[in-house]
Structures are given as structure tokens and as C-alpha cells.
Amino acid sequence: MSEIGRLLVRAPNWVGDVVLSLPALRDARRAFPDARLEVLARGWVADLYRAVPEVDAVRESQGLAADAEALRGQHDAALLLPNSFATALAVWRAGIPERWGYATDGRGLLLTRRCPVPPAVRGRSQVYYYRAMLEGLGIATEGPPDATLRCPGEWSDRGAELLGEGAWIGVNPGAFYGSAKRWLPERFGAAADIVARRAGAKVALVGGPKERPLAEAIAEGMEAPVRVLCGETTLAELVGVLSRLRLLLTNDSGPMHVAAALGVPLVAVFGSTDWTETAPVGGASRVVREHADCAPCLLRECPIDHHCMTRVGVDRVASEALELLAS
Ligand code: SF4
CATH class of the missing domain: 3.40.50.2000 (Glycogen Phosphorylase B;)
Structure with a gap:
């Protein structure tokens, strides 16, 4: 995994989920300090990532087919924060060689690295739901969760x-x-x-x-x-x-x-x-x-x-x- 130079993070689709997944995004940043970290997000949440200094670039998702076309040949790995089949299908169709996420919604075969949702995340802040995914994928999580935004x-x-x-x-x-x-x-x-x-x-x-x-x-x-x-x-x-x-x-x-x-x-x-x-x-x-x-x-x-x-x-x-x- 250390050879990842261009990492795509597929963002959650809701504002609250974006905030609660920020600690996991920062864990990914720490794991790949030299990679270019790009976020793919729906238009109504994309701007939030402009208040996250760890992100190098933000792309607006245009839907499955358009995303698959636009992403072709652009990244070494995709980290999927949403659980949907469609988000996995988009990065598979884009030919991104490494595709990581929870094995949910029948998409396990589309992922090159996958893990189940651990029962222990239930009843805890959702920040641990996202962090547990990274741990299940073999990406270390560190320190207290940092879910802050820096308002430009x-x-x-x-x-x-x-x-x-x-x-x-x-x-x-x-x-x-x-x-x-x-x-x-x-x-x-x-x-x-x-x-x-x-x-x-x-x-x-x-x-x-x-x-x-x-x-x-x-x-x-x-x-x-x-x-x-x-x-x-x-x-x-x-x-x-x-x-x-x-x-x-x-x-x-x-x-x-x-x-x-x-x-x-x-x-x-x-x-x-x-x-x-x-x-x-x-x-x-x-x-x-x-x-x-x-x-x-x-x-x-x-x-x-x-x-x-x-x-x-x-x-x-x-x-x-x-x-x-x-x-
Ligand atoms: S928790 Fe009970 S009272 Fe509250 S919205 Fe649900 S059903 Fe209604």
C-alpha cells in the first residue's frame, strides 16, 4: 500500500456524515503522507472539503457513468466511505487498481481490499464506524478523532x-x-x-x-x-x-x-x-x-x-x- 501516489477518497453524501468521517480521512492522510489526496463528493457537500487542509483537490461527482469516465487512469487507489454498490462500481469501471471499503451492499467482489462492519461500532460515535473501516483495511488510526473544519x-x-x-x-x-x-x-x-x-x-x-x-x-x-x-x-x-x-x-x-x-x-x-x-x-x-x-x-x-x-x-x-x- 506504500506505493500509493494518487489516492481518491469517495465522500459520504450527507453533510453530517462528511464531518463524522473526517477523522478517518485524516488517518488516510497520515498513512499516505506523500500521496495526492483527492476527494470525490456530491455537489451539495463538496465545498465542505475546502475547509479541510489535508485534502489536495475536490471533484464533484456527476453520477456513476460520468465519474467512471472522468476518473479513468487518474488514481492508484480509491477509499470508499459510503457503503453503496454504485460507488464501488464507479471506481471499478474507472479501472482504479486498488479499491477499498466495507464489504456491504453486495459489492465485495468489486473491492480489492474489504472488511465487514464490526459489531463493536454500534452504540459508539459514528467517527468510529469510519475509523474501524480503515483498521479493517490495515490502515492505522491514531490519536483522538479530529473532526474539525477550518473555516476559510x-x-x-x-x-x-x-x-x-x-x-x-x-x-x-x-x-x-x-x-x-x-x-x-x-x-x-x-x-x-x-x-x-x-x-x-x-x-x-x-x-x-x-x-x-x-x-x-x-x-x-x-x-x-x-x-x-x-x-x-x-x-x-x-x-x-x-x-x-x-x-x-x-x-x-x-x-x-x-x-x-x-x-x-x-x-x-x-x-x-x-x-x-x-x-x-x-x-x-x-x-x-x-x-x-x-x-x-x-x-x-x-x-x-x-x-x-x-x-x-x-x-x-x-x-x-x-x-x-x-x-
Ligand atoms: S422516538 Fe417515539 S415519540 Fe419520538 S419520534 Fe420516534 S416514535 Fe415518536
């Missing part, structure tokens, strides 16, 4: 421009996966009002275009000065905005992981998802959740009364946030 200066400047003057806290009230992951919108607004008043801050509501109606409804009910940025930011601009926040109140979501990777203090409300595997990594993060026998259900929509979320009170979230700010 121009992104941070753009974030400041979008926010305007003053101190800001953020609220990320959506969750792309589904409504089961969302805390109650009016409670986000009430908690943000308490924190903003005590901290002398304004409130930025962040997220994608689909979350804009939700954010506008929250903003209408709030007392603090508010800006709704949902749907107004590229991924790079969202990273820039998050980097300028004093604190983020959030659901379990991609922006939560990005904020944690930037070292932004945050309070994350968890209900239907498994906090043992997808809690924010590192930094000043707090997870707030209440007991529910049915949690984690991992469903997109709650089929009953959503009590995993309705049991989480405004005061609890606000006091965790104020403690974080005070520390």
Missing part, C-alpha cells in the same frame, strides 16, 4: 456580512431527514428569546429553503431581533455564518455537525435519533433529550404523539445554553 477567512468574512453588526446566536429548527427529528418550533423561538436577552445577542435562523416557512413562523413569534437566512446561503456561506455565532440551538442535523466541527458552542435536542452514534463531536456541545421507551426509532415521521420531543422543555434548553455561554 473569506467564508467567515462573508458570514459576518450576511449577519450584520452585533453578537449573534443561531437557531437551526429544521432537519432534512424528517419532522420526527425536529423539536417544537415555538420552543426554539422561546429558548432563543431567553438566551438572546441574557446574552445581548440577535438571532439568526439558519437552514435550507424548505425550512424558510418554518423559520418565518418562528421569527414572527419572537421578541429578540431576528434574521431569517434559511434558503439564502450556499454551503460555504452557511459555514461562514455558523463560524460567527456565539452559540447554536439545533436539532440533530448537518448544520449541527458543521457547527461542532467549527468549535461553535451548541445545544442539540435529540429525540428519535441515536445520540450515542450521531451526537456532535468535540468542542463545547451539549445534548438535551428526555427518556422515551420508543427512542431511538430512527423514523422520519412520528407515528404517535412525538413525546420524545414534547417532553423537552424550553427552560432546560435555555439553561444549558446559558451555562455554555457563561463557561
